Amino acid sequence: xxxxxxxxxxxxxxxxxxxxxxxxxxxxxxxxxxxxxxxxxxxxxxxxxxxxxxxxxxxxxxxxxxxxxxxxxxxxxxxxxxxxxxxxxxxxxxxxxxxxxxxxxxxxxxxxxxxxxxxxxxxxxxxxxxxxxxxxxxxxxxxxxxxxxxxxxxxxxxxxxxxxxxxxxxxxxxxxxxxxxxxxxxxxxxxxxxxxxxxxxxxxxxxxxxxxxxxxxxxxxxxxxxxxxxxxxxxxxxxxxxxxxxxxxxxxxxxxxxxxxxxxxxxxxxxxxxxxxxxxxxxx
Amino acid sequence: xxxxxxxxxxxxxxxxxxxxxxxxxxxxxxxxxxxxxxxxxxxxxxxxxxxxxxxxxxxxxxxxxxxxxxxxxxxxxxxxxxxxxxxxxxxxxxxxxxxxxxxxxxxxxxxxxxxxxxxxxxxxxxxxxxxxxxxxxxxxxxxxxxxxxxxxxxxxxxxxxxxxxxxxxxxxxxxxxxxxxxxxxxxxxxxxxxxxxxxxxxxxxxxxxxxxxxxxxxxxxxxxxxxxxxxxx
Numbered sequence: 184x185x186x187x188x189x190x191x192x193x194x195x196x197x198x199x200x201x202x203x204x205x206x207x208x209x210x211x212x213x214x215x216x217x218x219x220x221x222x223x224x225x226x227x228x229x230x231x232x233x234x235x236x237x238x239x240x241x242x243x244x245x246x247x248x249x250x251x252x253x254x255x256x257x258x259x260x261x262x263x264x265x266x267x268x269x270x271x272x273x274x275x276x277x278x279x280x281x282x283x284x285x286x287x288x289x290x291x292x293x294x295x296x297x298x299x300x301x302x303x304x305x306x307x308x309x310x311x312x313x314x315x316x317x318x319x320x321x322x323x324x325x326x327x328x329x330x331x332x333x334x335x336x337x338x339x340x341x342x343x344x345x346x347x348x349x350x351x352x353x354x355x356x357x358x359x360x361x362x363x364x365x366x367x368x369x370x371x372x373x374x375x376x377x378x379x380x381x382x383x384x385x386x387x388x389x390x391x392x393x394x395x396x397x398x399x400x401x402x403x404x405x406x407x408x409x410x411x412x413x414x415x416x417x418x419x420x421x422x423x424x425x426x427x428x429x430x431x432x433x434x435x436x437x438x439x440x441x442x443x444x445x446x447x448x449x450x451x452x453x454x455x456x457x458x459x460x461x462x463x464x465x466x467x
Numbered sequence: 468x469x470x471x472x473x474x475x476x477x478x479x480x481x482x483x484x485x486x487x488x489x490x491x492x493x494x495x496x497x498x499x500x501x502x503x504x505x506x507x508x509x510x511x512x513x514x515x516x517x518x519x520x521x522x523x524x525x526x527x528x529x530x531x532x533x534x535x536x537x538x539x540x541x542x543x544x545x546x547x548x549x550x551x552x553x554x555x556x557x558x559x560x561x562x563x564x565x566x567x568x569x570x571x572x573x574x575x576x577x578x579x580x581x582x583x584x585x586x587x588x589x590x591x592x593x594x595x596x597x598x599x600x601x602x603x604x605x606x607x608x609x610x611x612x613x614x615x616x617x618x619x620x621x622x623x624x625x626x627x628x629x630x631x632x633x634x635x636x637x638x639x640x641x642x643x644x645x646x647x648x649x650x651x652x653x654x655x656x657x658x659x660x661x662x663x664x665x666x667x668x669x670x671x672x673x674x675x676x677x678x679x680x681x682x683x684x685x686x687x688x689x690x691x692x693x694x695x696x697x698x699x700x
Contacts, residue, residue, distance in 0.1 A: 189620075205569050206535040215532065216576075223536055224627040229563075249539060252562045263555050281545050284552045289559075292543070299543045309619075313626050316480065365629065367620040423615020425631035 184311070184373040184380060187420040189427055190412035190466065192227075192317070192364045192390060195445055198356050199403015202226045210355050211325050218322030220360050224314040227364065228295055234393040235290050235385060243288040245385075248297060263288050282308060286376045293376045294386065311373035312386065317364030320433050321442060328354045356403055359443045363433055370418045387466045408445050410466035411452065421460030430456035470585045470605050471521065473635035474612060475642050476506055477579035480532075481623030482572055486659060486678065492572040494624065496529045496653075497683065500692045501661040502624055503582045506632070509621035511608040515600070516586040523690045526579035526644045535571040539563060578623065581641060609634060644688050655683040655690075660698040 202222040203209035212221040232247050239245030243263050265284065286293045286308060296310030332350045335341050341348055394405040413427045430453045439447040457463060483495040483502050500520040507518045541561060551557030588601060611617060612634035621630040660681045665674040679698035683690050
């Protein structure tokens with residue numbers, strides 16, 4: 184990894200709940216002041232982890248440390264390749280070696296970092312990939328739907344209903360929303376964790392395909408729409424991230440009142456605002 | 468001659484966790500000197516220098532919002548990792564459903580500050596820092612900040628809250644402060660100043676960490692930060 188990257192990830196949801204708020208009865212997350220929808224950084228990171236775990240089958244060096252049970256395969260016993268270094272060493276080197284080994288075997292630690300059990304301050308890994316909260320371009324409206332189930336869970340309930348056996352539930356969806364998230368990839372931290380160009384390629388694939396493997400009743404139709412990445416020629420970067428992000432405008436088309444599809448939006452990149460030394464890439 | 472710099476920083480969200488409330492995290496009202504130092508170090512830092520925060524200008528009204536997230540309860544175990552490393556096999560990894568905590572965080576939203584800071588050169592071990600060195604570090608910081616370069620993207624307290632920054636040149640006007648006149652003078656009470664690390668130079672092992680606090684009083688939108696030596700243990 185020789186370059187710094189800043190990127191904008193644009194994805195949408197149709198009749199689904201992209202990220203429920205545990206504080207609000209699992210309604211879609213909302214910025215209470217503006218009405219814009221939110222998707223947390225950790226929500227997207229979860230999907231990247233799940234995607235990598237599925238396509239790489241959880242094998243080192245693409246093992247996933249923070250797992251979701253639903254995607255766990257039975258194979259827990261893995262043959263990890265050790266570093267093959269001298270075993271005689273001081274404590275500090277020992278710790279460094281363990282950390283390096285964890286980075287080598289686990290994709291998510293290499294990418295996002297992890298906090299390893301530690302009595303001292305240095306037992307943590309900062310990953311090169313940093314994501315922020317994603318935010319919808321326009322305010323969102325949540326629709327709540329009552330749904331029925333023609334079965335009950337317990338016998339007692341069935342007796343109560345005299346065999347009618349109906350239960351009701353609730354489901355909340357966003358009719359349509361386009362979300363925009365910002366991300367950063369840091370070549371210095373990539374060097375520290377061993378995050379390679381191959382790992383980056385896998386990350387790009389994940390951004391393009393992670394929603395395909397995350398279908399569920401609550402999600403509705405989620406799709407990646409664009410991932411506009413700014414590749415800096417130098418490791419330190421050639422321009423402030425906020426200037427690059429400002430060069431991208433995402434807004435409703437002029438004749439659209441109520442957006443209901445990606446076609447109702449317009450994404451423009453102001454090429455003139457991209458300084459020298461920065462290349463625009465499309466990852467999705 | 469002063470070696471100070473002024474950096475305008477802003478962002479959508481921030482979380483400067485209060486140490487007394489960090490399970491369900493609650494942010495301080497304003498950025499701590501410690502977090503401000505972190506922002507500067509993310510742009511430029513070398514072991515020869517120490518950033519010192521002098522003043523913090525608060526540019527926007529203090530507003531909070533809360534976010535609850537599913538979080539992991541435990542940390543990765545270095546001991547288990549070590550034994551798996553030795554044996555080449557093992558069951559590592561944490562199942563998030565089994566080890567989940569829902570935690571709320573009270574965040575700051577829509578924030579902007581000007582950080583005024585300078586750095587001290589640490590005495591070199593042998594022949595001492597050369598006179599020209601101060602200029603070198605200062606110029607490198609300014610060049611990077613001007614060009615939007617950084618060692619890592621700086622953040623407001625947590626990495627999911629990135630910082631946008633612009634260097635304010637010496638004669639540049641300060642950004643507009645949107646604090647209401649009535650809100651420009653405020654006592655924020657005791658705040659974390661910074662954490663002192665006592666580190667072994669050779670092994671890098673941290674011997675102790677001790678927090679230092681100061682009374683953060685905003686006068687006309689500006690918080691003067693006392694030196695760390697004057698802060699309370």
